[in-house]
Amino acid sequence: MKNSYYQPEDLKKFGDIKNWNEELGNKFFDYYNSVFEEGALSAREKSLIALAVSHVVQCPYCIDAYTKDGLQRGIEKEEMMEAVHAAAAIKSGAALVHGVQMMNRYDKLSM
């Protein structure tokens, strides 16, 4: 028995979610595929956004998938790491900005 919640091979079974609800599954994958088509943003740019978001939602499947996707598109490692830093900066900023709430509360309760 495997002793990890995440199994790399499960990524390939993503499509199986349709087995228990085909209608919603199809709607999701249609939406997903449309999102990543060329549009006002290029598919290349969207791939980098997806990679960055994968890190902040901490999805190992998505990180594997979009690192490979980036390699296939010729995205360079420097671009990938900058995208991850952009996401990480927002995530850490989002934590830190709550420090203002802490400061407000502290000041309010203190003499």
Add this chain to the structure above:
Amino acid sequence: MAQKSLQRRGNPLANTEKQLEILSRGDFETGVLPTFVKQLKRENQFPLKTQKLEILQINLGYMCNQVCSHCHVDAGPDRKEIMTEATLNQCLEVMQNHAIATVDLTGGAPEMHPKFRWFVEQIRATTSVKDIIVRSNLTILLANQHYADLPHFFAQQRVHVISSLPFYKKTKTDRQRGEGVFDQSITALQRLNAVGYGKEESNLQLDLVYNPSGAFLPGNQLALETEFKKRLYDDFGIVFNQLFTITNLPISRFLEYLIASENYEEYMQTLVEAFNPNAVKNLMCTNTLSVNWQGELFDCDFNQMLGLKIDSENNHIGDYTSEGIAERNIQVSQHCFGCTAGAGSSCQGSIA
């Protein structure tokens, strides 16, 4: 990057039977993955049959000035196999007596063959071949003075140059093809541009070949071409006609890399899962005949490197008109999944 060929290193993978054995074992033996034959049967496309011959691909020998880490030929400076003059003449005879639209000269570095220029001149002067392709690794044009005027020679003979350039930046290119290869390739491309190659107003065709620098499939050919064109023009003033994306097949030194980096199983799964039935009808083996340095015939250059001769008792260029050559079943193994994955792959890029 490897410094010597598998053959020179005495690596077991230099043995084609060993490679074929690896390609038949593992997930293919246990049934986790279908063999290529099984996959074709599922699609009602077995056996794979030849169509009208359009391309005669001639491998002039395995000698090369580079030792690329992904090379499916296991070429290098230490390889001495080279086509004899008698075999060159047999190839010419076929071109003179039969309608062959395209001749594709490959190697190793085909320019290193001592009779290379003579052979190209003979094809141009004595046959009706329209498209003479030379697959150039680019750095050969700078290797020594003997090759310096090759761009002029190519232009004079209206040779169609197809050159490998794995990336538009130095790091990835040098990692795959050797230190200094990128800078030399850029200089070589500029020299080809200087004589008119790749320019809209000229009819001198210069195409580039992109193959992934690792265990992944190439991306969309058109998107990569757009990126390559922009970056090479902006950074170096280089122009070219088309970019061909080619999937690395699990053969020879790329197979060595896959196994050593523990990527082999996942790579094979990726190829099988990306099987595209629409790529099958356009596979290059259906309209190509590959000749090795000894004049033996194969369905493609990859089969040549695996020692899989055509499925006929007549399997030499000297037997060209014999029965069993024009119409034949194509020899396949699991490496063929490389040509049917995603948008498909051939020496002329994606096919689906």
